[in-house]
Amino acid sequence: xxxxxxxxLVSPEGSLxxxxxxxxxxxxxxxxxxxxxxxxxxxxAVLNTGAVxxxxxxxxxxxxxxxxxxxxxxRGLKLELINAPAHAFVDDEMLLAIREHLFSVLRDxxxxxxxxxxxxxxxxxxxxxxxxxxxHILRNARALKTGRQPxxxxxxxxxxxxxxxxxxxxEVGHQLGLRELSICTGCGPGAMKGxxxxxxxxxxxxxxKNGRYIGITEPGIIGAEAPNPIVNELIIMPxxxxxxxxxxxxxxxxxxxxxxxGTAEEILYLLGILLHPDNADLPFPVxxxxxxxxxxxxxxxxxxxxxxxxxxxxxxxxxxxxxxxxVAQTMKKGLKDVETFRRAMQDAYYFNWMLKIDPVxxxxxxxDHENMLALELHRDQPVHLIAANLRKxxxxxxxxxxxxxxxxxxxxxxxFEITGDPSLIKPLEAMLEQFVANNRMxxxxxxxxxxxYRIISxxx
Numbered sequence: 001x002x003x004x005x006x007x008x009l010v011s012p013e014g015s016l017x018x019x020x021x022x023x024x025x026x027x028x029x030x031x032x033x034x035x036x037x038x039x040x041x042x043x044x045a046v047l048n049t050g051a052v053x054x055x056x057x058x059x060x061x062x063x064x065x066x067x068x069x070x071x072x073x074x075r076g077l078k079l080e081l082i083n084a085p086a087h088a089f090v091d092d093e094m095l096l097a098i099r100e101h102l103f104s105v106l107r108d109x110x111x112x113x114x115x116x117x118x119x120x121x122x123x124x125x126x127x128x129x130x131x132x133x134x135x136h137i138l139r140n141a142r143a144l145k146t147g148r149q150p151x152x153x154x155x156x157x158x159x160x161x162x163x164x165x166x167x168x169x170x171e172v173g174h175q176l177g178l179r180e181l182s183i184c185t186g187c188g189p190g191a192m193k194g195x196x197x198x199x200x201x202x203x204x205x206x207x208x209k210n211g212r213y214i215g216i217t218e219p220g221i222i223g224a225e226a227p228n229p230i231v232n233e234l235i236i237m238p239x240x241x242x243x244x245x246x247x248x249x250x251x252x253x254x255x256x257x258x259x260x261x262g263t264a265e266e267i268l269y270l271l272g273i274l275l276h277p278d279n280a281d282l283p284f285p286v287x288x289x290x291x292x293x294x295x296x297x298x299x300x301x302x303x304x305x306x307x308x309x310x311x312x313x314x315x316x317x318x319x320x321x322x323x324x325x326x327v328a329q330t331m332k333k334g335l336k337d338v339e340t341f342r343r344a345m346q347d348a349y350y351f352n353w354m355l356k357i358d359p360v361x362x363x364x365x366x367x368d369h370e371n372m373l374a375l376e377l378h379r380d381q382p383v384h385l386i387a388a389n390l391r392k393x394x395x396x397x398x399x400x401x402x403x404x405x406x407x408x409x410x411x412x413x414x415x416f417e418i419t420g421d422p423s424l425i426k427p428l429e430a431m432l433e434q435f436v437a438n439n440r441m442x443x444x445x446x447x448x449x450x451x452x453y454r455i456i457s458x459x460x
Contacts, residue, residue, distance in 0.1 A: 004086035010079045023114045045222040046101035047088045101234045108236040127359045134245045141235045144350040150252035150338045154184045156266045157191025157257025168291045169194030175328035177202020187215020188225030191257035196230040218243045224402035239364045244269045249352045253285035260440035265394035272387030274316045278356035285334025286317040289327045307427045360388045367396035377420025400452025410452045419456035429455040
């Protein structure tokens with residue numbers, strides 16, 4: 001069945017209205033060094049805002065005839081869309097939110113890839129350079145707001161969750177909104193959409209007119225997790241590592257809902273950073289929460305963390321079951337501690353400069369068969385490095401599940417192989433089996449999950 005499409009000319013909205021000739025040529029360039037394919041992929045994803053899919057390849061195949069062209073104008077530029085998804089339009093007019101997202105894509109891709117000072121950083125550079133790059137991208141997107149107290153709560157959780165879990169995440173968002181807190185998520189469906197939707201109602205009740213619903217994504221994931229319709233600030237970071245750093249630099253606290261391997265990756269990234277000695281006294285509230293039916297899920301997560309990283313890691317978060325009000329109250333109190341600390345240290349409210357991030361968490365990890373098999377999953381290393389390598393393992397599985405490049409690698413050479421110390425591998429395997437059994441790897445109703453990984457057990 002062919003999906004309905006439409007052709008249209010679209011004017012800029014919100015982010016970027018003029019381009020240099022150099023930038024235009026990069027966006028038109030279909031060669032390996034050009035930006036056309038990247039721009040087309042991300043543009044198609046945002047045109048599917050609100051669509052329920054986690055299959056990047058299926059999206060690309062459904063709209064294989066989609067094309068996007070830059071049309072120079074005397075007063076700026078327009079985008080010509082050919083065979084664009086019809087559900088992005090109402091009465092032949094593009095939805096305003098999608099138009100904003102489309103030009104956010106253009107803004108972030110152009111800024112990251114055409115700015116000379118970023119050329120070397122994208123290939124790998126020092127930790128300060130990488131953090132500065134994250135800062136500059138966020139600032140260019142106007143995501144760093146001065147004059148606001150700490151109020152941005154990052155919400156992580158699965159895109160593949162039950163209706164009941166979605167409703168719970170929405171109620172937590174509602175309680176956060178009643179306390180005039182804003183939401184930042186990975187911008188997709190499920191536990192990324194629920195808190196935003198709930199917060200809109202809470203903000204409406206409190207007459208909050210400047211509520212923020214920030215979605216932070218990256219090119220490899222956006223096709224599988226298209227922005228949900230509530231996102232009013234979309235930011236596309238160059239890769240998953242900079243996406244994760246953006247969350248913890250601009251967010252003031254984190255709430256984690258039930259999820260799968262992507263959520264596990266985020267948890268390990270966060271705990272690995274918070275376990276660094278330089279961050280010992282830095283307040284950063286973290287709450288794991290879900291319905292009473294999710295108590296067993298968080299017991300599993302807690303057990304895995306204690307087994308892999310030790311009891312000290314478990315002190316970095318609080319588990320609250322089936323109590324949205326308490327979650328919001330706990331986060332509100334935690335953000336007040338953040339405000340007090342940053343005021344005393346004369347640190348910015350809008351960007352967490354004092355947070356120490358080891359370079360191992362910043363350098364891009366390329367998930368391929370060689371790198372996945374070479375992961376150092378053993379005990380003979382500092383605990384934050386154990387967290388870093390486990391994070392990479394989950395990142396590779398995410399890539400094999402939903403990212404176009406990772407899916408192709410698995411199709412060509414079979415599942416990624418993971419091996420290491422049995423004291424780490426066995427708990428990892430058990431948790432992955434639970435994710436599969438509980439349908440946390442794919443969206444409900446999608447085709448049966450085929451593992452993108454294979455655990456290779458070794459003798460103790």
